[in-house]
Amino acid sequence: xxxxxxxxxxxxxxxxxxxxxxxxxxxxxxxxxxxxxxxxxxxxxxxxxxxxxxxxxxxxxxxxxxxxxxxxxxxxxxxxxxxxxxxxxxxxxxxxxxxxxxxxxxxxxxxxxxxxxxxxxxxxxxxxxxxxxxxxxxxxxxxxxxxxxxxxxxxxxxxxxxxxxxxxxxxxxxxxxxxxxxxxxxxxxxxxxxxxxxxxxxxxxxxxxxxxxxxxxxxxxxxxxxxxxxxxxxxxxxxxxxxxxxxxxxxxxxxxxxxxxxxxxxxxxxxxxxxxxxxxxxxxxxxxxxxxxxxxxxxxxxxxxxxxxxxxxxxxxxxx
Numbered sequence: 001x002x003x004x005x006x007x008x009x010x011x012x013x014x015x016x017x018x019x020x021x022x023x024x025x026x027x028x029x030x031x032x033x034x035x036x037x038x039x040x041x042x043x044x045x046x047x048x049x050x051x052x053x054x055x056x057x058x059x060x061x062x063x064x065x066x067x068x069x070x071x072x073x074x075x076x077x078x079x080x081x082x083x084x085x086x087x088x089x090x091x092x093x094x095x096x097x098x099x100x101x102x103x104x105x106x107x108x109x110x111x112x113x114x115x116x117x118x119x120x121x122x123x124x125x126x127x128x129x130x131x132x133x134x135x136x137x138x139x140x141x142x143x144x145x146x147x148x149x150x151x152x153x154x155x156x157x158x159x160x161x162x163x164x165x166x167x168x169x170x171x172x173x174x175x176x177x178x179x180x181x182x183x184x185x186x187x188x189x190x191x192x193x194x195x196x197x198x199x200x201x202x203x204x205x206x207x208x209x210x211x212x213x214x215x216x217x218x219x220x221x222x223x224x225x226x227x228x229x230x231x232x233x234x235x236x237x238x239x240x241x242x243x244x245x246x247x248x249x250x251x252x253x254x255x256x257x258x259x260x261x262x263x264x265x266x267x268x269x270x271x272x273x274x275x276x277x278x279x280x281x282x283x284x285x286x287x288x289x290x291x292x293x294x295x296x297x298x299x300x301x302x303x304x305x306x307x308x309x310x311x312x313x314x315x316x317x318x319x320x
Contacts, residue, residue: 001314002045002083006054006070008061012091012280012303013053019307025050027074039074046082051126051310056094057259057282064094068113072120079121087124087313088117089306091281092257099135114139126309128281128302129228129256132174145309149256149279150182150226152300156277157186157224160252165221167195167248171239172227179226195221199239219247222274229257230278233267240272250274258297260286265293 002025005013017024026042054071058064071088078086095109110132117125118141129149130136137144160166168186170179176198186194197216223243230236230253240251251273258278260268268276269292276293278284279302287294 001310002041002043002048002050003310004041004050004052004074006039006052006067006074010053010055011283012055012301012306015301015303016053016089016306016310019303020310029070037070037073039070040077041074041081044081045078047084048078049314050078050083050086051089051313052078052086053089053091053306055091055281057092057257058094060283060285068094068116072116075117075122076120085123085317086121087126087310088122089126089310091128091279091302091306093127093130093136096130096132096136099132099139108139110135111139114141118142124313126306126313128279128305129178131228133177145313147302147305147309148178148181149228149302150178150185150254152279152302152305153182153226153254153277154186154189156252156254156298156300158189160222160224160250161186161190161194163222164249165195167197167216167218167221167223169197169199169216169218169223169225169239169243170227171199171225171235173198173200175227178228182224182226197223197243199242214242214246218243220249222250222252223248225251225253227253227255229259230255230264230268230276231259231261233260233264236273236276237267237270240270244272252277254278256302257282258284258287258299260284260293262286265291268293268296 004025013024030038056064056067075086095113098109124143126145128147168179168183170176183194183196197218200213236253243251253276256279275296277298280299
C-alpha cells in the first residue's frame, strides 16, 4: 500500500499513516513561475494499491480549484505509471453543496466533479460527511465509501450526556436523516432515550428564513446540533438562539467541516452557543488564537475513521 498526502504540512496525514502502521509516501511538487505545477511520486507505483489524501477545501494557500486539479493530475500520473488501483481519500469534497438545480440553467457541480475524478482513472473514493449522501452516491459511478462524522463525536457527546438529558437536533429539514442516525447511535451507546428535534429553515435568493418553528422537545436538555459544515456560522447561531428560547439547557454545535469563513468568528461568539466541535478534515486555520471562537472550539481527529476505511478498502480491493 502507498499513502500520499497532497496538502503541504498536512497534520492529518501522519495520523492516518500511524493508524495504518506505515509512513506517508514521498512525492515531489514543483511550482512553475506562471503557477502551473508538476507532481510526481518519488516511489515506484507500479502494481501498487495507492491512496491519495487530499481535502478539497479552500485555503490556507490554495483554492478548491487548485487542489482539485492537483488531485486529478496526481491520480492520472499514478495510473500512467502502473498503479494497480488508486483511491482518492477526500475528507472535504468540494462542490458537494451544489447537488441539484434550483434555478434555471443551474450547474450540477457535484456531478461535474464526479465526472472529472472518474475521468482520470480513480478507482474508488473515500469521503467524509457530504452535504447530501444520496446525491453524492448518484453522481459517482465508481465505488464510494461515505464516513459519518458523528462516529468521531461520540466521546464529546458522552461528556455532555453525563451532565443530563440530551437531544440531537437537525438545524434544517435537509439534515434530518443525518441527525436521526446519530440519535439512534447515541441511544444504543448510552442505553437511554435521546431526544430529537428539527428546526425549520428556508433559503431563497441567498436569504435564509425560518428558525421560529422547532419540531420536537428540547426543554431541559442539552441540544446537540449536528450539521455537515459550518461556513459563516449563521445557521448555527440562529438555531442556538431558537433552541435556548425553546428551553434547551445548553446548545453544542457539531459539524464535520469547520470552514469558519468571515464573519464566523463574530457570529459564533453568541453566548447561546456553549461549544463548537468540528473534525480535522478541514483545519481551523481561519480561527484566530485567543478569539472567543477559539476558546469554545474543540477539534477531534477523524484519522481513525479514515484509516479503518482505507484498511477495509485495501482488503476488499474496492470501495465500500
